[in-house]
Amino acid sequence: MPAEQVSDPSSKRDRGVFITVEGGDGAGKTTLARSLAECLGRAGRPVRLTFEPGGTELGVRLRSLVLDPELEMNDWMETWLFLAARASHVHDVLLPAIAAGELIFSDRFTDSTLAYQGYGRGLDLDRLRRLNAEATNGLTPDLTLLLDVPAEVGLARTRARSSVADRIGDADLAFHERVNSGFRGLASEHAERIRLIDASRAESEVLIDALSIVNEWLDARERAT
Numbered sequence: 001m002p003a004e005q006v007s008d009p010s011s012k013r014d015r016g017v018f019i020t021v022e023g024g025d026g027a028g029k030t031t032l033a034r035s036l037a038e039c040l041g042r043a044g045r046p047v048r049l050t051f052e053p054g055g056t057e058l059g060v061r062l063r064s065l066v067l068d069p070e071l072e073m074n075d076w077m078e079t080w081l082f083l084a085a086r087a088s089h090v091h092d093v094l095l096p097a098i099a100a101g102e103l104i105f106s107d108r109f110t111d112s113t114l115a116y117q118g119y120g121r122g123l124d125l126d127r128l129r130r131l132n133a134e135a136t137n138g139l140t141p142d143l144t145l146l147l148d149v150p151a152e153v154g155l156a157r158t159r160a161r162s163s164v165a166d167r168i169g170d171a172d173l174a175f176h177e178r179v180n181s182g183f184r185g186l187a188s189e190h191a192e193r194i195r196l197i198d199a200s201r202a203e204s205e206v207l208i209d210a211l212s213i214v215n216e217w218l219d220a221r222e223r224a225t
């Protein structure tokens with residue numbers, strides 16, 4: 001039997017862990033991901049932090065196009081730009097990091113496309129699922145932390161920290177409410193993967209919950225391998 005076909009009992013254990021952090025605008029994902037990385041790093045579990053749209057040079061350039069309020073595009077064009085950024089992120093960052101056994105946190109991934117372009121813009125969800133699968137080569141997160149905050153609270157937070165307009169953040173409240181209820185729907189559909197966290201609380205409380213979810217998940221995985 002060729003060497004690559006020999007089943008290696010350590011392969012599952014050596015594979016990296018891919019965790020995503022999702023939520024509506026202003027839910028506090030970026031702050032949480034940074035704090036988690038700091039705490040886990042101190043506990044001897046170094047984390048690679050990455051984000052979408054972005055994560056690669058191509059992704060960062062696509063991000064500036066898709067969020068540019070001066071550019072007009074229809075909802076599918078917007079979707080293709082997010083998907084192109086994702087394909088580059090998966091190919092250049094996520095798959096190599098997973099193969100290298102890293103612990104990865106991505107600020108947004110496929111669920112954002114379903115919530116924003118599917119539930120928010122009203123595009124066909126099954127088509128978006130198929131396109132996500134193509135852009136990611138079938139890669140799905142091991143665990144997703146979903147930060148849930150009422151849309152008006154999230155938007156007030158983002159508007160307080162930046163006056164720079166962005167094509168999606170500036171959409172109306174009803175759009176952001178559809179996005180949030182879409183995220184909650186995804187959490188009940190994928191209860192085994194997506195953990196809902198009440199993010200209207202203080203940052204420290206959100207961090208405690210998120211840390212205990214991640215640590216429990218990592219411990220359970222260690223016991224299973």
Ligand code: TYD
Nearest residue numbers: 024025026052053082108112113116168169
């Ligand atoms: P992000 O930088 O995470 O914004 P914020 O920190 O304000 O939440 O994401 C930028 C915007 O892109 C955000 O409004 C969500 C949107 N987005 C989509 O609409 N679809 C997607 O697939 C992704 C990844 C992001």
